[in-house]
Amino acid sequence: MLNASIDPDEIEKFSALADEWWDTEGSFRPLHKLNPTRLSYIRDNVFAQFRRHSKMNTPLEGIRVADIGCGGGLLTEPMARLGAEVVGFDASERNIMVARNHSQRMCLDIDYRLATVESVVDAGERFDVVLNMEVVEHVAHFDRFLEACCELVSPGGMMFVATLNRTLKSFAFAIAGAEYLLRWLPRGT
Known part of the structure; x- marks a missing residue:
């Protein structure tokens, strides 16, 4: 097995926030606000790659999606609603528990697993779409x-990666602004 790339301090930090994943006014408020935009981008590109269209009831039926670091399932659930077979992976047991409970309440069939990306690779799993958001x-x-993460992508598949830029402007807005001044995000996240 590849050595796990997880940072135990980060897992602990997000485990402590796990109960807030679905609170639209809580610590993850910025992700709730960003979600429609990023979902639209992902959906449109997946539709194009796999020749699907929005007129279908479940346009992503037959598409296997991995959501790496799925947290509480904020992106996992919309992908499942589009018909994809979605597997959400997270290294935080608390996050997985929150995600499972929420998806059950929403009557969504999502496979949530406590796992590292390396353990999923070792199991030989591959996905049409890998979300690394x-x-x-x-x-x-x-x-x-x-x-x-790249090893998880099936031939002809695709991976989406999103993160903050490492620029002074990004630091000023996302860390100084969002975490310390406006307190939109918990400090250190």
């Missing part, structure tokens, strides 16, 4: 993590 900034070994 706002995760890379929280891992201990970026190169190792991204390499493992």
Whole structure:
């Protein structure tokens, strides 16, 4: 098995916030606000790649999706509603528990697993779409993590990666502004 790229401090931090995933006014408020935009981008690109269209009831039926670092399932659930077979992975047991409970209340069939990306690679699983959204900034070994994520993508598949830019402007807005001044995000996230 590849050495896990997880950062135990980051897992602990997000485990402590797990009960807030579905609170639209809580710590994850910015993700709730961003979600429609990023979902639209992902959906449109997946539709194009796999020749699907929005007129279908479940346009992503037959598409296998992995949501790496799924947290409480904020992106996992909309993908399942589009008909995809979605597997959400997270290294936080608390996050997985919150995600499972919420998806059950929403009557969604989502496979949530406590796992690292490396353990999923070792199991030989592959996916048509890999979502790697706002995760890379929280891992201990970026190169190792991204390499493992790439191994999850099936031939002809695609991966989406999103993270904050490492620029002074991004630091000023996302960290100084959102975490310390406006308190939209918990400090250190």
